[in-house]
Amino acid sequence: MKRLRRAAVVTELADRLREAGSWCGETHLQKACYFLQQLLGVPLEYEFILYRYGPFSFELREELVEMRADGLLELRPAPPYGPGILATEASAELRSQFPKTLSRYGEAINYVAGRLGDKWVTDLESLATALYVHEEEKRDSVDSIASRMRELKPRISEEEAESAASELLRMLQQYLPSIEQA
């Protein structure tokens, strides 16, 4: 996916996350893009690694800065937390140039925003780490995913890891069949 088309998807996602109740900090956007790409197959082509707060893409961070420089995103304070990211009017104009792209990925964007929009940062870290373990290490059971999560992120409690692994497996059961049908 080329840069401007990707910017249309990311700014649309930022709007949808805010509508779903998120203050849309960088962590929210990072994790939502990770789900969009890894779980729902939207070809954003970011490289994610398991970083300090779970899956993270340096390339996405650089593009978010570029989108700010290009007037497509703005920062808004969200005290006492870090800044929220807001899509601008210029981004709405950009998105109007990509109706087919947004129509193609609209359902996926809405699904991710709806599932992640009201989540706290640490819950997002756990859920995204569960997806990372599932994807990278092909683990499919709650126990197996949760125990590996605890090895990778000892800060995540046993209860949090199991809860995140269960939620991920429910998401996989719920959403993947509809993708396969499409």
Next chain:
Amino acid sequence: MAKIVHEFRDPIHVFIRVDTHERKIVDTRPLQRLRYVHQLALSYLVYPGATHRRFEHSLGVMELAGRVFDVVTAPGNLGAEVLKLLPDLANEDARRYWRRAIRVAALCHDIGHLPFSHAAEHELLPEGWDHERLTRELIQSPEMVEIWNSVIPPLRPEHVVKLAVGRKKAKDLEFSPLEELLSEIVVSDAFGVDRVDYLLRDSHHAGVAYGRFDHYRLIDTLRILIPATGEAPTLGVEEGGLLSAEALLLARYYMYSQVYFHPVRVIYDIHLQRFLSEWLPGGQFSTDIEGHLRMTDNEVIAAMFEAARTPGSPGHDSAKRVVERNHFRILWTRNPDDLRKNPDAGRVLSLRAKEQFDAVEHSKKVGGGGTEDFPVLMRDGRVVSSVALSETLEKLPAIASEFVFVAPERQEEASRWIEGKRDEILQEMKEAEE
């Protein structure tokens, strides 16, 4: 009795001291090579004083890494929660090991730089290579491994690699929470000592005041903190250091805008890259360690002058542009009005201009951003995001520069052309859907 502590005089830090083990590293070929690699590439053609080299910057980064390590790991500055997550910091032997490792990693963080530092490394190295990968190869080379084994305490090469290049450039390696934090001290975009030293040093040598800030106060107030959102420990500041942190980020903004992204420096980088692409065998630098160690700015400068004097030789035209200071001139500069019409304005305009005039170059650079949010330890013990406390940081813009350049002999004609065609060209959305 033989000296065990040795001093370097330095214009930024006055004295930089190394012990005998660290001096062995300073004396290695990879470190000594940096005496012949300009820190700011061809910026000395714009700022005549900017002739300083990577060598003294590397010493400065080592000095600052040690200072920051001592402050943030001082027992009185570590919270109980942080110690629980980073237990090595409570162990004196481990602390001594990591202090050595971070100073050495800081010293070596730039040994993989190509001649003229950053200029065009992505175009001039094979796919998958950059200066950080060369740094890794050098740190793990037999010559350096022998050194790591001989220092006290002996160092594991992979620790030096991780702290020297950071997670972003070593995605294949697993970092412990402590390794991530220590690499952040060296290379992070916010408070990394690499950045602290280069802003102060480049500002000093270029003769511009923009890069100065109170780094003494900043370093004194750095702390390892757990952000309000409950994420992993990271570098932040005490409330009293917030103004110094703002000053650092403003210094970075001005230095990028005025020095690093200066249009004449940018076009010289492009001319240099064009020359190197034609002059180097296969158009690329060697990634072999001996080949890398043999190549410095001196070899490139000698070749460039020779090529400029010799019509028909590889890279002659580009070399002449640099040597005779007949660089391309600005045809278009990034501006909000054009970006509103087309967020890809520079690329679209440069493509059309190139079809028309051929001798056209385009450059877009974006820097900063993503770093204004760091945890601040309030006097009442709360940890709050910097952006919630500082209007300055909240409003700090992302740094971007973009230019379209044209050969001076076509500048007048091209300027008239772009004035007439600008709006029509900007209507094009080159990436629009099929």
